Amino acid sequence: GDSVTQMEGPVTLSEEAFLTINCTYTATGYPSLFWYVQYPGEGLQLLLKATKADDKGSNKGFEATYRKETTSFHLEKGSVQVSDSAVYFCALNYGNNRLAFGKGNQVVVIP
Amino acid sequence: GAVVSQHPSRVICKSGTSVKIECRSLDFQATTMFWYRQFPKQSLMLMATSNEGSKATYEQGVEKDKFLINHASLTLSTLTVTSAHPEDSSFYICSAQQGRAYSNQPQHFGDGTRLSIL
Numbered sequence: 385g386d387s388v389t390q391m392e393g394p395v396t397l398s399e400e401a402f403l404t405i406n407c408t409y410t411a412t413g414y415p416s417l418f419w420y421v422q423y424p425g426e427g428l429q430l431l432l433k434a435t436k437a438d439d440k441g442s443n444k445g446f447e448a449t450y451r452k453e454t455t456s457f458h459l460e461k462g463s464v465q466v467s468d469s470a471v472y473f474c475a476l477n478y479g480n481n482r483l484a485f486g487k488g489n490q491v492v493v494i495p
Numbered sequence: 496g497a498v499v500s501q502h503p504s505r506v507i508c509k510s511g512t513s514v515k516i517e518c519r520s521l522d523f524q525a526t527t528m529f530w531y532r533q534f535p536k537q538s539l540m541l542m543a544t545s546n547e548g549s550k551a552t553y554e555q556g557v558e559k560d561k562f563l564i565n566h567a568s569l570t571l572s573t574l575t576v577t578s579a580h581p582e583d584s585s586f587y588i589c590s591a592q593q594g595r596a597y598s599n600q601p602q603h604f605g606d607g608t609r610l611s612i613l
Contacts, residue, residue: 388538416599427499427588427604428539473539480596481527482554485538 386411386478390486398494399466405459405489407448407474415476417441417450417457418483422471431459431472469493496522499591501605509613510581516574516608518589524569525591529602530562533586544596545572579612586610 391406409417419431419441432441437452446461457474474486498521506514518528528545543553543564551564561583563575572591576583586609590602 420604425606427501427606428590429604430601477599480544481592481599481602482529482541482544482596483539483602484541485531487536487538 386415386476386484388474388476388484388486390474390489394490394492396492396494397464400463401493403459403461403464403468403491405472405474405491407457407459407486409455409457409474409476411455411476411478414452415478417448418475418477419446419448419457419459420473420475420485422473422488424470428473464491464493466493466495497601497603498522499525499589499603499605501589501608503608504606505609505611507611507613508579511578512612514576514579514610516576516587516589516610518572518574518591518605520570520591520603523591523593523603525572526569526594527592527596527600528566528572529590529592530564530572530574531588531590533588533607539588542574546596576610579610581612584610584612 416435418433420428421431432443434441434450440449448459471488473488475483500519502517530542531539533539543551545551545566566572588607590604592600594600
């Protein structure tokens with residue numbers, strides 16, 4: 385079935401560093417792709433999305449491009465802040481708005 | 496806007512007890528709600544899609560009689576874990592959206608319920 389794979393392990397980096405979190409997907413067809421963020425003590429929030437190939441989703445300085453050729457949707461931010469510390473989940477819609485999530489990546493930004 | 500409230504946030508109970516978790520949309524009408532389950536260090540797994548006024552649609556492998564879902568109003572869905580056992584201990588998360596599932600409206604998530612069965 386449709387699924388999402390995120391890179392293993394937490395990500396620790398210094399403030400103002402460049403962040404990349406890898407996400408690849410397996411799907412029949414061309415599903416919408418999402419990045420969700422979960423800040424400490426809060427529920428998941430939609431960070432950005434892309435609905436078709438070559439679309440770029442962006443929000444709060446984060447970007448991700450829907451790459452059909454590599455079945456990827458990597459999340460990037462050019463200069464992270466301490467406030468970006470959170471868990472990030474990649475997800476896809478496999479029909480009727482049902483979401484398949486990756487395992488999530490804990491991002492810790494050190495001042 | 497678009498606030499979803501889950502209650503309780505944490506529950507600890509004895510094996511064999513039935514536990515009810517509520518998911519409420521506070522400022523919008525949620526025609527569709529989704530229930531997810533998350534094991535430690537694992538991804539969220541969709542359990543079922545809850546439709547206001549009709550039966551829930553369960554994902555493959557999810558026991559309908561074990562996880563009872565009721566969505567009797569446009570602002571409330573409940574998940575009841577019947578005769579809970581230690582293996583049912585998990586983090587349960589709901590989300591809600593306006594419109595039917597196929598409308599692909601944005602989902603708004605609750606903060607989750609930590610269920611621990613002793």
